[in-house]
Amino acid sequence: MQTTSSADNCKGVETLRLEFIEKIGLISKGGELTQIAGRVFGLLVWEGVPMAFGDIACQLKISRGSASSATRSLEDRRLIKRVAIHGERQDFFQLSDSPYSGMIERVAARMDAAQKDIFSTAAQMPDSHNETKARIEAYGRFYKSLSKALTGAIQDID
Amino acid sequence: MQTTSSADNCKGVETLRLEFIEKIGLISKGGELTQIAGRVFGLLVWEGVPMAFGDIACQLKISRGSASSATRSLEDRRLIKRVAIHGERQDFFQLSDSPYSGMIERVAARMDAAQKDIFSTAAQMPDSHNETKARIEAYGRFYKSLSKALTGAIQDID
DNA sequence: TACTTTGTTCAGTTTGGACTGAACAAAGTA
DNA sequence: TACTTTGTTCAGTCCAAACTGAACAAAGTA
Incomplete structure (x- = not known):
């Protein structure tokens, strides 16, 4: 439970995170990417560290099919990169160095x-x-x- | 009837005109405009002089409804301007000075x-x-x- | 006045692209 | 081997936006 304030200038970090992800989804939809690809990108910008394919799909509540095409599209554009993590079978993704x-x-x-x-x-x-x-x-x-x-x-x- | 040549490097002007209009339609569709608005713009780039609303719809084989929304959209973006012509009842449109x-x-x-x-x-x-x-x-x-x-x-x- | 010519509006249709989820192949595990 | 876990593919669904065309209002004409 988070405290409230008179203005809305102090949201919980989790709220901020969700809002940011949706924000990037909408901005991206107006440009070269789909909304889902934008949300994936926003998520990875926020996290910074590599995220598992399954976690991305799960957290954004999208099908694995959508996760696959979104990550591929972002990968093609060099906005994110696919990385292998020792001992993990899932693909991991993180923000590119120069996205x-x-x-x-x-x-x-x-x-x-x-x-x-x-x-x-x-x-x-x-x-x-x-x-x-x-x-x-x-x-x-x-x-x-x-x-x-x-x-x-x-x-x-x- | 136009003459033919071995290569296709000498098309008739009318063919060139139609190709140009469709070209601009497709380029525009990928950006901020609809395909029809792009075709209208291409037509007016080609012609240079003011064209009657009815002629635009007729030449591009689009409904008057589409012609209306396309010209309005282009007008809003200051790509074309609506001009009145002495003794003519129709609206005329031409390329803006600084489109x-x-x-x-x-x-x-x-x-x-x-x-x-x-x-x-x-x-x-x-x-x-x-x-x-x-x-x-x-x-x-x-x-x-x-x-x-x-x-x-x-x-x-x- | 009644009729015509005009551009706009809007309800309906169509279309393309986003998204889902089941089927699949590949690769790991037991 | 059989079973699980993975990412991809693709047929089908869904939705938003483009486009049409009929109805309309405004303004000109006779």
Whole structure:
């Protein structure tokens, strides 16, 4: 039983933990990850130490199928890593050493692909359509700027 | 009727136009917009001049309902603007003068909200959880870097 | 006035993707 | 060998969001 206070500025740590996990789930859903993958990531950010596959599924109340695809997805993005623990049969997962750079690289790569895709149209435009070509190129430069800005941000983090 | 060539490096302009519109639809679907909104935007990038509401719906073969919500969504994001044309009853739409900055601002704002949300959890952590707090703050800094990089990119474009 | 042309709204349909859970294969244990 | 514990796969379910189209209100026209 935790004490209450007039404002809600002093929650129990367990409440804080659950809120954090759900928070990250929602933030992630708006981006590149599923809500479940976000919750798994939040859990591992909070814990820091390696967690067993079964514990992850159990604590988040998700099926083992979901746990499998979520951990795999996070592993692919290098946000978490799978580790073996001496004498344990279960897979363990923990936060990567530099979790965030890969995530940005991925987004930057998508911006870059869009940019190339758009410029490939521009390159095929005949001279008779100069103005249209210019507008398309301006649009392509937009994605190029994004890609560049994101790539530049990689140095700042981890 | 267009001439053919051995390679496909010389498509008809109309083919190029349709391909471009679909391309932008798909790119947009992966981001903040719906596929239809992306196609409308692609069409207006290509045309440059104001287009009638009815022509947009007709050319893209979408319902007027979809045309309405797509144009409104693009208008809200300042990617296109609604213009009146002398003696015409229909609404006309054309590319904004500076279409892209608003789009980035929007994404940057979302990163900023995430960052604040995460730091608010960190701020409530008791001293007994120093390491967890540090990991959460590192995660928050990730979103802060993104927000900063995107905001910086605004100057490069338009 | 009655009729037409317009953009919006909203109820219904459709679709894609997230999630579950049972079946499975691989590997450990007894 | 038979049994248990593991993570993955996949068929099925579910849900949220996109899209349609009919009904609508507003405004122009005759």
